[in-house]
Amino acid sequence: MVLAVPGVPNWAELKLGLWACVGIWLVAGAAAAFNCLVEKTIDAKMKRTAWRPTAKGELSDRQALLFSAILCAVGSVMLYVLVNPLTMWLTFATFVGYAVIYTVILKPLTPQNIVIGGASGAMPPVLGWVAMTGQVGPEALILFLIIFLWTPPHFWALALYRVEDYRKSGLPMLPVTHGNEFTRLQI
């Protein structure tokens, strides 16, 4: 956000950035909650995620879904009204990308899950840039690419030492499907 404006941001830019942060944060929270709901059975089988309230059964499906929907709605309205419509639509697209395309479709389907799903994770600088300037500048795409390329080796390193957890969960992470050595080669 501060990269998108020349020099030190003025008061109006600071306010805009702050609203955008809160709005994007709310929608990101909605996506995370949705992920917890969809994956509650898988989460319960893995050490890293077994503590989640949805996995432990402390929250009902209805509660989790409602929580996610409210966060998404409030965040989206905030972005639409106080920031700009393009930021809202791109943030919503990122929500769908993470909560549906990545979590529901790609993750249980293919070891390429994090490679493609990494696109959602790489969106935040684009959203920040659009919030401040109203358009997707080339700089925003460069920042997107940096995170997009960083993502696969980052998660493969994690998956290597959590491989038993992933095997139990049934998720086709690369070390599970193609083995330890192949994953190290890819990193």
Next chain:
Amino acid sequence: MPFVYGMSSWLYLAAALVLSIGFIAYAVALYREYSDELARKTFRFSLVHLSALFAALLLDHYIF
């Protein structure tokens, strides 16, 4: 990439080079001889890598 595009200067370039060489060193070491501990360290380094990279981008933006 930001250096080539002209949105940042040598400070970012230097940070990007050092961090990337660091990560490649971890990747090579991990490929040669695997241990859970080293995989965990590689994962940790990737977190530092990205944070430091963006910090450098920001610093570069204000200094130059």
